[in-house]
Amino acid sequence: MLLHCIECAQRGQSCCRNVHIYLTRGDVDRIRQAHPVPDFYELAPLTPDYEDGGGDPTWNPAILDDTGRRRIMRQKENGRCFFLTDTGCSLPSDVRPLLCRIFPYDFREYGLCGISTSCPVADESHWLHILEASEMKQSNAQTWVSQLYQEIKAEQLDRPSRGAA
Ligand code: SF4
Numbered sequence: 001m002l003l004h005c006i007e008c009a010q011r012g013q014s015c016c017r018n019v020h021i022y023l024t025r026g027d028v029d030r031i032r033q034a035h036p037v038p039d040f041y042e043l044a045p046l047t048p049d050y051e052d053g054g055g056d057p058t059w060n061p062a063i064l065d066d067t068g069r070r071r072i073m074r075q076k077e078n079g080r081c082f083f084l085t086d087t088g089c090s091l092p093s094d095v096r097p098l099l100c101r102i103f104p105y106d107f108r109e110y111g112l113c114g115i116s117t118s119c120p121v122a123d124e125s126h127w128l129h130i131l132e133a134s135e136m137k138q139s140n141a142q143t144w145v146s147q148l149y150q151e152i153k154a155e156q157l158d159r160p161s162r163g164a165a
């Protein structure tokens with residue numbers, strides 16, 4: 001595990017706590033198949049930090065349902081992600097939500113665009129080298145960004161009242 005991640009966990013501030021992880025329909029299906037537990041997600045209303053879709057005009061129209069809510073991972077006590085254990089994430093790496101796999105890379109529909117400032121690795125001038133050396137490779141993240149947009153757009157097309165507009 002990345003040293004920065006260990007330090008985050010020791011401070012109780014990892015990216016697996018107190019965050020709203022959006023789940024695609026594909027995420028839900030993959031998790032259900034690998035980890036058949038009920039109630040691991042919920043529908044949440046839009047919060048102020050989400051109102052501009054993170055600066056991506058594609059995002060909110062694709063992920064919000066007809067009532068303006070989005071599907072997010074449920075949290076347990078103290079804001080811990082439903083699947084976070086004392087030894088880390090209990091989901092296999094290829095089942096984790098796409099957003100979890102992409103993080104800490106920042107992205108738009110066209111691709112990766114840096115690193116999230118909420119990750120302490122962003123403070124390192126050689127952050128890209130750190131991520132690449134820690135198996136958080138740009139090439140993988142780019143693949144998952146492409147998959148993410150395919151999945152959210154497919155669900156948007158299946159949503160009659162919003163459609164693809
Ligand atoms: S990816 Fe970044 S924010 Fe998440 S645990 Fe690691 S160092 Fe912390």
Ligand code: SF4
Nearest residue numbers: 016081083084089100
């Ligand atoms: S699914 Fe796993 S990686 Fe994603 S927030 Fe939860 S514990 Fe962290």
